Amino acid sequence: MRHKRHQQNIAMPGMCGTCPVRRLALFQPLSEEEVAATQGYRVDTRVVEPGGAVFRQGDSSAEVYTLFDGWAFLSQRTADGGRQILEFLLPGDFFGLQPGRFGDARIHSAHAITPVSLCVFTYSGLMEMFKEHIDLGMRLTWMTARDEAIAHEHLVSLGRRSARERIAHLLLELFHRARSRRQDPEPGSTIDFPLTQEHVADACGLTKIHVSRILSALREDNLLVWRAKELTIPNPARLAAVANYSHDLAASRPIL
Amino acid sequence: MRHKRHQQNIAMPGMCGTCPVRRLALFQPLSEEEVAATQGYRVDTRVVEPGGAVFRQGDSSAEVYTLFDGWAFLSQRTADGGRQILEFLLPGDFFGLQPGRFGDARIHSAHAITPVSLCVFTYSGLMEMFKEHIDLGMRLTWMTARDEAIAHEHLVSLGRRSARERIAHLLLELFHRARSRRQDPEPGSTIDFPLTQEHVADACGLTKIHVSRILSALREDNLLVWRAKELTIPNPARLAAVANYSHDLAASRPIL
DNA sequence: CGCGCCGTTGAGCCCGTTCAAAAAGTGTGG
C-alpha cells in the first residue's frame, strides 16, 4: 500500500476535552465541560489516504466533519472532465455542510491531499448541539460566513486578476492560513506544503503548464522557494504587493 | 432628480407580520407572533436609488439587511480599477453579514441596480434574536451556506467555463431565482431584468465588449430575448445544455 | 533498473482583450 510511512505519522483525534485544534474549530466557544459533551455527538473518527475521497459528488449527505490532521480540498468536476478546486481544508476546518435537506446528493467532492484524520458528526447531532449551545450556532454561522468571504476573494482572483497575481494570492492565503494554525508564534517563513502544481492550477482556473511557467518566474524574482513539499516566502510583504493581497481573512477573529 | 418615476413605484416594507417576502427570507421559520416581535429589532427601513450604495468597502459594519424590493449586488474593486460582482441580490435576500467583529471595515460594497427598499437590523439585534429563536439561527446558517454554494458555482464558471457557458449560466441562475420569488406559479418565461451588459461582464470576469458579442450569438441561436429590461428564455432546457447548468440552487429548500 | 508521476521547455494557435468609433436607447428640458 502506498504512503504507508505517512499514514503512521498522522495524528489521530483523542478526547475532545483536550483537543489541540479546538481553538481553531467550531467548538472553540464551548467550555471544557460542554466540549466534553460534544464527544457524545462525535459518531466516528476516520482516516483517508492521499487521493482518497471523504465524499463524492452525488453521495448522500448525512455527515459533517472537522478536519483533525492533514490537508484536503473541496472540488467540483465539469462535464468535459475539468476540475475546479473550491477550497483547501486545513486542520480545524469544518466542512460538509450544504444547503438542501439531509441526505440530498452532495454537490461537491472532498479529497485528501496528505493522509487525513477526521472527526465525524451526523447532521442531526449537529442540530441537537445547536439547540443546546446557542454559541455553537453563532460560531457555525461565523465560520460559514468566513468561508463565503474566502470564496468571494477567490472570485475576485479568477475574475479580475492575472495568472501571476492569482498564484501569488493563493500561495499567500495558504501560507497565512497554515501559519495561523501553529501553536508556536515563531515567525519562520517556511510551511509544509503538500500540494502539486496541478492543485494550484485547478484552484486558480489555469493550466498546470502555465502554472509551472509562472512559478519559475516568481522563483526567478526571489519571491518564493517551493521544493520538497515545503514552501518558503522570504518576504511576504513583497509577494503581497505582487498579488494585490488586501484583506487577510486567515487572521480574522470570530465575532464572539 | 433622476429616476423619479421609478422611485414612486417601489414597494415599501410595512408590518413584519404581513410581510410578503417573508416566505423567502431569514424570518420564514417564525410564527406570526414571533415575526411580529422581530419588528422591534428592525431599526429602520431605507430606500437607495439606482447606482447608490447601501454600504462601501471600508465602511464600518454595524448593520445587516433584508432586501425588500428591487435588485442590488455585492462587489469588490481591484487596485487597477476593475470590478468583480460577487453576488446579485433579489427580494428576500439577506446580506451584510461578514466575518470579523462588529464595526470592522466592510470588505465588499453593496450597490442598488434599481431603486431598492431595505429592512435594516443591527448586528446586536440580530444576535439577540438568535438567542431567543434558535430556528432563526439555523435559518441564517442555512442561508449563508446557500450563498456559499452559489459562490462556489460561480467559481466553477470563472475557473473552468467558456464565456458562452458563463453567460448562459448566469442568466439561467438569475432567471430561476427571479421566478422562484413570484407568488404566481404561472410559468411565463419572461422576467424583469434590470441589469446592463456591464453588470454581466463584471460578474462573469469578462469585458462588456465580449459580452455584447456573445449575447448576439445567443440571440442568433434563439436561446434568449433580452430587450427593454426584460429577459425571455423560450426554452430553458436548451440554454441549460449550453451552460452545463447542473444543480439548481435557486430551487433548494431550507433544512427546516 | 525501469516505471509512473511530476515538472519543465518549446512552438503555434485561439479566445478574449484593447483601442477606436459609430449607432441605438433613454431620460431631460424646451
Add this chain to the structure above:
DNA sequence: CCACACTTTTTGAACGGGCTCAACGGCGCG
C-alpha cells in the same frame, strides 16, 4: 413633440495572455 446629452450596445481590427500539443528531464518507489 422634438432636440440634446449621456449611457449603453454594437461593430471592426489588431494584439496578447494563456492554452494546446508534444517531447523531454527528474525524482521516488518497487
